[in-house]
Amino acid sequence: MKKREFNKITKELLNKKTGLFSVEKITSLELDMKKELCNYLVKNRHPVILEFIPIYKDYIDWLSAMGYLYYYKNNFFTFLGTSEHSKLFKGNNHAI
Numbered sequence: 001m002k003k004r005e006f007n008k009i010t011k012e013l014l015n016k017k018t019g020l021f022s023v024e025k026i027t028s029l030e031l032d033m034k035k036e037l038c039n040y041l042v043k044n045r046h047p048v049i050l051e052f053i054p055i056y057k058d059y060i061d062w063l064s065a066m067g068y069l070y071y072y073k074n075n076f077f078t079f080l081g082t083s084e085h086s087k088l089f090k091g092n093n094h095a096i
Contacts, residue, residue: 001040009037020076026051035059042066047081047088 013029015022026049029037034054041048048068053059067082072089079085 001036006037006040009033021049021051023051031055038063042068045082045084047072047079047085049077049079051077053080 010021013021013025015025026034031054034052035056038048038052038054038059041052042063048063050071053063063080068080070081070083070086072079072081072085074089079089081088
């Protein structure tokens with residue numbers, strides 16, 4: 001997936017009033033699309049919103065192998081990320 005395609009898809013997932021991702025729109029995505037979005041985020045070393053993660057056991061194991069071991073929370077979402085993302089969330093994290 002290219003950056004342009006990723007931006008186009010994520011723009012469609014935004015709530016127009018709040019400017020945040022709509023959980024309903026994310027959960028309605030097909031598993032293959034979720035996998036592509038999640039792969040793009042992991043490839044570029046970004047934290048991943050839990051709703052973006054497709055429910056495949058092997059995929060969760062792969063994320064762990066890539067170093068995505070920590071849960072982070074902000075006011076709106078829960079993320080899965082690496083230890084280097086802890087600076088973004090200022091201590092609101094815990095390991096799996």
